[in-house]
Amino acid sequence: MRSLRIFALAAAATAALATSHARAADLPPLLPPPPPIIEYGGWYLRGDIGMTNQMVRSLDNLLFDTTVNLTIHDKNFEAGMLFGLGLGYRHNNWFRWDITGEYRGETGFHGFDTYGGPPVDGYNNYTAKKSEWVMMWNAYLDLGTWKGITPFVGAGIGASRIGIHSFRDIGVGPGPVDTAAYANSAYKWNFAWALHAGVAYNVTPDFTIELAYRYINLGDGKSGDIIPYTGVNALNNPMHFNDITSHDIKLGVRWALADMGVSHWAPPPPLISKY
Numbered sequence: 001m002r003s004l005r006i007f008a009l010a011a012a013a014t015a016a017l018a019t020s021h022a023r024a025a026d027l028p029p030l031l032p033p034p035p036p037i038i039e040y041g042g043w044y045l046r047g048d049i050g051m052t053n054q055m056v057r058s059l060d061n062l063l064f065d066t067t068v069n070l071t072i073h074d075k076n077f078e079a080g081m082l083f084g085l086g087l088g089y090r091h092n093n094w095f096r097w098d099i100t101g102e103y104r105g106e107t108g109f110h111g112f113d114t115y116g117g118p119p120v121d122g123y124n125n126y127t128a129k130k131s132e133w134v135m136m137w138n139a140y141l142d143l144g145t146w147k148g149i150t151p152f153v154g155a156g157i158g159a160s161r162i163g164i165h166s167f168r169d170i171g172v173g174p175g176p177v178d179t180a181a182y183a184n185s186a187y188k189w190n191f192a193w194a195l196h197a198g199v200a201y202n203v204t205p206d207f208t209i210e211l212a213y214r215y216i217n218l219g220d221g222k223s224g225d226i227i228p229y230t231g232v233n234a235l236n237n238p239m240h241f242n243d244i245t246s247h248d249i250k251l252g253v254r255w256a257l258a259d260m261g262v263s264h265w266a267p268p269p270p271l272i273s274k275y
Helices: 002-026 062-066
Strands: 036-052 054-060 071-077 080-090 095-115 122-142 149-173 177-183 186-204 207-222 226-228 240-256 260-265
Touching: 036 095, 054 071, 080 240, 122 177, 122 186, 122 207, 149 207, 149 240
Parallel strands: none
Antiparallel strands: 036 080, 036 240, 036 260, 054 240, 071 095, 080 095, 095 122, 122 149, 149 177, 149 186, 177 226, 186 207, 207 240
């Protein structure tokens, strides 16, 4: 009887082990761990070159308040070049920032007004040159990469130093009387802000080129005191250039100083069993 019990227990254990092996054979094989997801960051240098398309909202002068029927017909800046350098940091695949210094090259200004009348008693023909230095802190959102192309948007704040020089005022007054005046160079610091949009192309992991549009508000500029050709001036009356803005097109490059890969593991897919 005792032998029969031992035999029965051994048979039951063998059957249970066979059932366990059968169930294990039905499970899917163990999958290898997924590759890590790596987001690259680190410091980078940048350089930019571009074209400016500038405009001024209004002109103002102390004498305008006492001039009858003054009408400004023209107040335009010529297009110019810009050159910039910067240092930035890329936190991950979607956020980066940089600090840039930029020289906006000399551009010509042309203005024309009439006054008095009717009919018109006189006119003034203004010419000047303008240039500026701009320092900005910019932040960008990279919106995903497709075949090496990454669209982005951004915004920046900073300061501009606007210089107005070579100002001349040639005109005809009542009579008619020829008039001429000039102003020395003058410089003004302003708060500046900008909006960015563009696309970047990753030539290599360490080298990127950009084509970007930027709207920038540079603040106000002013000339030196406007002095008649006689050299006698009874009051200080610089010409004010209010709210100078620009639509810029820029071509830029970025060089990564060192990649700092930050990796994390994607969660493995769940194992599904029939049991």
